Structure formats: C-alpha cells, structure tokens
Amino acid sequence: MSASVSRRSFLGLAGGTVALLGLAACGGNNNAGTDGKTYIVATDTTFAPFEFTNEAGEFVGIDVDILAAIAADQGFTYDLNSLGFDAAVAALESNQADAVIAGMSITPEREKKYDFSDPYYDSYVCAAAAEGGDVSSLENLNGMTVACKTGTQSASWAESIAEEYGFTITYFDTSDMMYQDVLTGNTAACFEDYPVMAYGVAQGNGLTIIGTDEEDFATPYGFAVMKGKNPELIEMFNAGLANIRESGEYDEIIAKYLEA
Numbered sequence: 001m002s003a004s005v006s007r008r009s010f011l012g013l014a015g016g017t018v019a020l021l022g023l024a025a026c027g028g029n030n031n032a033g034t035d036g037k038t039y040i041v042a043t044d045t046t047f048a049p050f051e052f053t054n055e056a057g058e059f060v061g062i063d064v065d066i067l068a069a070i071a072a073d074q075g076f077t078y079d080l081n082s083l084g085f086d087a088a089v090a091a092l093e094s095n096q097a098d099a100v101i102a103g104m105s106i107t108p109e110r111e112k113k114y115d116f117s118d119p120y121y122d123s124y125v126c127a128a129a130a131e132g133g134d135v136s137s138l139e140n141l142n143g144m145t146v147a148c149k150t151g152t153q154s155a156s157w158a159e160s161i162a163e164e165y166g167f168t169i170t171y172f173d174t175s176d177m178m179y180q181d182v183l184t185g186n187t188a189a190c191f192e193d194y195p196v197m198a199y200g201v202a203q204g205n206g207l208t209i210i211g212t213d214e215e216d217f218a219t220p221y222g223f224a225v226m227k228g229k230n231p232e233l234i235e236m237f238n239a240g241l242a243n244i245r246e247s248g249e250y251d252e253i254i255a256k257y258l259e260a
C-alpha cells in the first residue's frame with residue numbers, strides 16, 4: 001500500500017476521534033481465496049471516512065471495511081492499493097488493477113466504460129471555503145480560483161458552473177492537497193463530495209460548506225471493474241453486500257465511522 005501521501009496534513013484535520021474508530025485490518029488481504037486468484041483493488045489515498053490513514057498509521061475507512069467484510073463473506077482474496085482517485089481509475093484502465101473502491105460515483109457516463117456493483121452509499125457534491133473567511137457563497141467566487149480533484153464528480157460540478165459564477169479551476173490529485181490550498185489562501189474554495197467534506201468539517205478541518213448540488217450531481221457510490229471483465233467479482237461483491245446489509249454488519253461499519 002502507498003498510503004503515505006500527506007499523512008501529516010490529514011492527521012492534522014482528523015482530530016482525536018478517528019483513532020478510536022480505526023480498527024480495520026490493514027489491507028484486508030488475509031481471507032482464504034477459493035480459486036487462488038488475488039484481486040488487485042485500487043483506492044484513493046485520503047478520502048475520509050471512506051479511506052484514510054488514522055492516527056495509529058492504519059489504512060481504514062468505510063470502503064476498506066466494506067470490502068474486507070464482503071471478501072470474508074464471499075471467500076475471495078485481494079490486495080488493496082492506495083493510489084489516489086484518478087490514479088486508481090488509471091490503474092483499472094491499464095489493467096494494473098482488477099477493481100476500484102474509492103467512493104466512486106456511479107454515473108451514466110462511467111457506466112459506458114465500467115461495470116459497477118449495486119450502490120452502497122448515497123452522495124452528492126459541495127463547495128467549501130475557509131471558515132471565518134470572506135467567501136461564504138458561490139456568488140463570492142467571481143474572479144477567483146478554486147481547487148478541484150482531478151477526474152471527480154465534484155470537479156465536473158465545478159466545471160459546469162465555472163462560467164456562471166466566474167471562477168477558474170486549478171486541479172489537485174488528492175483531497176488533502178486541495179484543502180491545504182484553500183487553508184493557505186491560494187484558492188478561494190474547493191469542491192468535494194458532501195459526505196467527505198461534512199466529515200472533515202466535523203473533525204475541525206478549518207473549512208465550511210458554502211454550496212451544494214443535491215440534484216444533478218447526486219450519485220451513489222459503487223465498486224467498479226472494467227466493462228465485461230471480472231464479472232464474478234461484481235457478482236460476489238453484490239452477494240456479499242446483500243449479506244452484510246442483512247446481517248447488520250454494513251450498518252455497524254457505517255456507525256463505526258459516522259456515529260462515534
């Protein structure tokens with residue numbers, strides 16, 4: 001795993017609660033496989049509460065735990081590679097990963113290229129600015145530069161409204177790099193998935209939400225493979241997801257990260 005990107009700045013915003021929560025096995029690749037294949041699953045680096053490095057240095061999160069629970073239920077083996085969102089998708093496309101789990105939005109456009117599992121979490125997008133600063137609404141972004149994360153739905157939202165609100169966009173590879181850029185005052189705001197930003201704000205990351213889109217950019221998260229490849233992996237993910245929803249394990253995982 002390469003989860004070391006900007007751990008310091010992430011921990012700065014993670015606060016104290018996360019350490020109590022992060023009990024997931026790192027990597028989660030110790031399940032007994034049935035056919036000997038170890039799937040390579042690519043993920044993001046810092047996208048709390050879905051995947052992140054906690055204060056104990058463990059790579060944890062809702063995606064990490066859900067995948068581990070499903071693999072245990074279905075008896076498949078995997079390695080989890082923490083690459084960054086855009087890099088995870090690139091790894092999938094270049095056959096260096098079998099699947100992606102990274103709070104990845106299921107969109108009609110992506111469904112042309114990838115097969116997604118059943119949805120496992122509902123999301124939408126938001127913009128956030130420095131808490132206590134001059135920017136408190138999208139209207140304040142006129143003439144300013146904002147931060148987006150390459151290849152994401154929140155970047156697509158920003159791109160779709162940039163002209164209307166008169167801002168320009170600069171791109172980053174990771175969420176924590178975007179947040180830092182806003183906190184240091186280089187960019188006026190950043191665009192992010194709402195559940196991720198809301199979690200960060202609640203942890204005291206110094207940002208405040210200034211706008212949302214809950215309609216055009218409301219998309220559930222899914223586990224993705226390349227279209228037509230590894231169909232058995234999608235089947236196992238869906239079967240395992242149904243089982244962990246049924247058993248209550250899914251709810252326990254969500255509660256572990258969101259209701260502590």
Ligand code: GLN
Nearest residue numbers: 085102103104105152153
């Ligand atoms: N949900 C967003 C997307 O799929 C962002 C995912 C991420 O940054 N890990 O584009």
